[in-house]
Amino acid sequence: MGDFTLEVVDGLKLGDELRRILRPGELMRDRDGRLRRLPRFFYRIPSWEVALETPLSPHFEIWEFLNVDVRETERLRSDWPRFLPCAVSMIASFLELLRREVDTYVHISANGGYRSPAHRLSTHASTHCWGTAANVYRVGDDWLDGEKTIARYARIAERLMPGLYVRPYGHGKGEADDHLHVDLGWTIVVPHGVPGERARREDPVDEARADGAGANTSETETAAAGA
Numbered sequence: 001m002g003d004f005t006l007e008v009v010d011g012l013k014l015g016d017e018l019r020r021i022l023r024p025g026e027l028m029r030d031r032d033g034r035l036r037r038l039p040r041f042f043y044r045i046p047s048w049e050v051a052l053e054t055p056l057s058p059h060f061e062i063w064e065f066l067n068v069d070v071r072e073t074e075r076l077r078s079d080w081p082r083f084l085p086c087a088v089s090m091i092a093s094f095l096e097l098l099r100r101e102v103d104t105y106v107h108i109s110a111n112g113g114y115r116s117p118a119h120r121l122s123t124h125a126s127t128h129c130w131g132t133a134a135n136v137y138r139v140g141d142d143w144l145d146g147e148k149t150i151a152r153y154a155r156i157a158e159r160l161m162p163g164l165y166v167r168p169y170g171h172g173k174g175e176a177d178d179h180l181h182v183d184l185g186w187t188i189v190v191p192h193g194v195p196g197e198r199a200r201r202e203d204p205v206d207e208a209r210a211d212g213a214g215a216n217t218s219e220t221e222t223a224a225a226g227a
Contacts (some may be wrong), residue, residue, distance in 0.1 A: 008041055008044070008086060011041065021076065029125055038129060041190060050062070051082075059099050060092045060096060065088050065114050066084065085188075090189065114129075128183075135179040165183050
């Protein structure tokens with residue numbers, strides 16, 4: 001994993017078409033009408049070959065989180081480069097934990113990784129738009145298409161990571177009956193070396209707090225703290 005070389009890009013600097021599709025830093029409402037801010041920073045995936053060959057963890061490659069069907073916008077199905085929110089590495093790390101626990105393959109469904117806000121299933125601020133969700137349809141020889149099987153793997157997933165969200169079994173909105181949905185919420189990753197935030201007009205900025213608690217500490221105080 002030390003040779004991970006994907007470029008991190010600022011979504012705000014992409015071309016007009018991609019910004020319309022990815023909506024970096026924009027607000028989107030969840031099922032309950034609450035506003036969530038979309039990711040700004042993405043991994044740039046230059047080709048399908050790179051997606052096939054680049055691991056996010058020892059047993060999960062980039063392509064598994066890019067695998068979509070015709071419900072995704074054509075630009076993200078037929079052209080390159082493509083883009084994944086940087087937080088995708090977090091859900092890949094969890095899936096790696098799950099794979100080690102069950103000691104067999106864990107399969108992500110089509111449309112079960114990242115979906116852009118322009119995807120037809122993105123009718124609300126789904127965590128799939130943040131790259132922090134995965135729909136698992138099969139574990140080893142077990143197909144996750146029944147309540148007992150889904151519940152068994154849901155218990156394992158919840159035990160492995162406190163705070164993980166597992167969608168309940170059912171046939172209605174916000175439920176799942178043919179896969180195990182796991183996610184880490186609306187998590188945004190801001191990598192080292194990327195541009196900082198610009199204060200918006202509506203954002204009150206306390207300069208002292210923005211500079212950090214120790215920014216205005218005198219030399220004497222600094223020396224005493226380090227003694």
